[in-house]
Amino acid sequence: MSTRLSARLSRLLNMVPYFVANPGISAAEAAADLGVTTKQLMADLNQLWMCGLPGYGPGDLIDLSFSEESVQVTFTAGIERPLRLTSIEATAVLVALRSIVDLPGMVDPTAAHAAIAKLEAAISGGAPAATSAGPPEEAPAVTTVRSAVAAGRALRLEYYSASRDVVSTRVVDPIRIVAVDDNSYLQGWCREAEGVRLFRFDRIESAEELAEPSRPPQEARATDAGLDLFQDDPAVPLARLLIAPDYAWVLDQYPMHRMAVHPDGSLEATMRFATLDWMARLVLGFGSGVTVLSPPGLVAAVRERSAAALAAYDGAGLDESA
Structure with missing residues (x-):
């Protein structure tokens, strides 16, 4: 209170x-x-x-x-000037600015760097330091997205989906720009998917601001709508994996849910995936560290790819005398 x-x-x-x-x-x-x-x-x-x-x-x-x-x-009763930040408050603002200035789309980099310079000078008691190097240039797509969000206009995006390994065109009604798990995203209503989606800024290949206004449905405007990056959607296939003890780190790198820990230290976990082809490639990249337990289609896909890789290796005709 x-x-x-x-x-x-x-x-x-x-x-x-x-x-x-x-x-x-x-x-x-x-x-x-x-x-x-x-x-x-x-x-x-x-x-x-x-x-x-x-x-x-x-x-x-x-x-x-x-x-x-x-x-x-x-x-005014003598209150004509804004309150001044204390040194602790100024430092907190400075830390917050530095934490988001390198996240694409979160702030105007020119304005943010100017504010950082002024805060640093205020904290140190000197003048803002002169520097020949300006703020890093913002990618054109990032600038376009920020502009569309500010103007309340729809966007056409060329977007790379890592889970599907494809680039697709989406028409999106922007809602806001958010930071989730150390990455910045455009939160918007995807007209193709008819749902709220997060579009990671470093995967937006191009953006075009449309003349029409952004009109996401009212229920889509909720602050936390779509912020769960890996929602447990039953319509998306679920893989059950056995993870070797020395590969437990993958749980921190991928959207997996730990289900059980075996006496030998190995783990069972589940992970939603968009396409069989992408998931098979991901699992094969871990070698013997991750084994697919289900679904059968994914197990078969991994076996077929493994067999094909071994056949190609054997067919290379290694020179045993070398």
């Missing part, structure tokens, strides 16, 4: 200089800028009536004129 009240107090104190700098702005525009709902903004404005200087008389309290169409501060 105290954390929530502290956050609201900071927001209230910063609202005064914000409205002084933006006289006559509408409640809806201000709410969007401040990251709150219009209802919360109106509640905050009503609360500001009770804030001001000691004495708390008519000439001491903040005075403002507001409606949903226009907000204007008529008496």
